[in-house]
Amino acid sequence: MALVSDVVETGYGSLTGDQRDQQGSCRDRAVDPDRVLVDQVVTGDLGAFETLVQRYQVRIFNYALTMLRDTGEAEDVAQETFIRAYRSLRRFRGESSFKTWLYAIATNTARTARDRRGRRQRMEEQSLDDYTGTLNDHLTPIVAPTAETALITREVIDRALANLSDNLRVAVVLRDVQGLDYREIAKVTGVPIGTVESRIFRARQQLRTLLQPLRSGGRSGNEPMQEMNHAVR
Amino acid sequence: MLCDEVRPMLIRHLEGRLRADEEQCFERHLEQCNMCQEALEIQQRVAEVLSSRPVVRTPLGFSDRVMANLSVQGWLAVLDWRAWTFRLAPVAAGLTVVAVLGFGSTEVESPIELSEVVAEWTIDDNSVVLPAFSLLWQEGVTSDTLLEVVLTADPEDPLSY
Numbered sequence: 001m002a003l004v005s006d007v008v009e010t011g012y013g014s015l016t017g018d019q020r021d022q023q024g025s026c027r028d029r030a031v032d033p034d035r036v037l038v039d040q041v042v043t044g045d046l047g048a049f050e051t052l053v054q055r056y057q058v059r060i061f062n063y064a065l066t067m068l069r070d071t072g073e074a075e076d077v078a079q080e081t082f083i084r085a086y087r088s089l090r091r092f093r094g095e096s097s098f099k100t101w102l103y104a105i106a107t108n109t110a111r112t113a114r115d116r117r118g119r120r121q122r123m124e125e126q127s128l129d130d131y132t133g134t135l136n137d138h139l140t141p142i143v144a145p146t147a148e149t150a151l152i153t154r155e156v157i158d159r160a161l162a163n164l165s166d167n168l169r170v171a172v173v174l175r176d177v178q179g180l181d182y183r184e185i186a187k188v189t190g191v192p193i194g195t196v197e198s199r200i201f202r203a204r205q206q207l208r209t210l211l212q213p214l215r216s217g218g219r220s221g222n223e224p225m226q227e228m229n230h231a232v233r
Numbered sequence: 234m235l236c237d238e239v240r241p242m243l244i245r246h247l248e249g250r251l252r253a254d255e256e257q258c259f260e261r262h263l264e265q266c267n268m269c270q271e272a273l274e275i276q277q278r279v280a281e282v283l284s285s286r287p288v289v290r291t292p293l294g295f296s297d298r299v300m301a302n303l304s305v306q307g308w309l310a311v312l313d314w315r316a317w318t319f320r321l322a323p324v325a326a327g328l329t330v331v332a333v334l335g336f337g338s339t340e341v342e343s344p345i346e347l348s349e350v351v352a353e354w355t356i357d358d359n360s361v362v363l364p365a366f367s368l369l370w371q372e373g374v375t376s377d378t379l380l381e382v383v384l385t386a387d388p389e390d391p392l393s394y
Contacts, residue, residue, distance in 0.1 A: 058290065061295070177283050207279050
C-alpha cells in the first residue's frame, strides 16, 4: 500500500485523450523520439538507458500497479521490465516505438507475476460490494481533492479494474489510464484494432457499476457529484 | 440503422475516427435512440473517471536500483557458464590441438627391465627381497617382467609359482 503522500498528481500530463492520440500516431509514423537514446544504449552508453528509465518509470510503475494492486510487486515488475528491456535492446528493431515495446514487456512481466502469485496463493478478495459501502462513507464529504481522497479514488479504480478479465483490463488501462492510442494498444497486445475497440467498449460497460462509488464527474474532484447509473441495455 | 450496427461506431465516434458519411448516420441514429445515447454517455464517463486515476510516484531511488541491478546482472553474466561455453570454445579447441600434438611428440618411456628391478632391491648377498606381488602396482612393469618375477621369486612369496 502506498503512502498517502505518494499520490502526487493526476494524469500523465495536461494532454487530452485526442491530443495524446495524435501525438502517439505521429510518434509511430515519424521518428521514435526515444530512438537516439536507444541507439546510444546499444553502443554501450549506460547513462542513456538511465534517461529512458527516468522517462518511463512512473508510467510503467503505475501500469504494473493497476495490474497487480501491490506496491512491492509493482516495483518488482517495473524493475524487471527495465532489466529485460536493457538485455533485449540489441534485438529491438524499431518496428514499433520504444514506448510500445516497453509496454509489451511490462504486460508480459505483469502477467507472469500474476500467474506466479496465483499459483503461490489464492488472494482473498474482499467483495467489492462491501468495500463500496465503506467507500461511500469516505466519499460523502468530499469537497476538494486531498491526498486521502486521491488515495481512495485510486483504490476504487484499481479494485474495479481487478474485476475485469485480463484482456479487458489491459486494453482499458492502456487506453484510459496510460493514454496509449488504439494502434499502440494493438501493437502492445498483438490483436487487431477492431478487437481492441471491442474490448475497451465491453470493459467500460462492465466498469460503470464498479466505479459507482466515484460519482465525481471531473478530474479535479471539485465538480458536483454525478451519478453514473446509466445502464446499457 | 440498428443499435447493433451503431455500437461498434461508438468508440470510433469518441475518437473522431468516423468517416463523414458514417458520422452523419451515427448522429441521425443517436437523435432518436435513448439507449445508444446512454451507452455513449457511459463510455465517456468511465473513460473520464479512469483518466482521473491519481498517479503514484515511484519509490525513492527506483532508477538507481534499476541501474544497480544492471551492474549486478553484468557481473552475474561473468558466472554464466552458458556464455563462457561459447566464448571459450575456441580456446578449448586450441588447447586440445596443443595437447594432441604435445603428447604425440613425447617419447614413450621404455619398460622396466627385470635386471633394474632386481638391482634396486638387491642386498649384499645378492638375494632378491622384493615381494613379487609388489610389482603389481608399479608403473611400467610389463606382463613379461611380472611373469618372470613370479616364476623366479622366493617360494615363500604368495605370488610365486
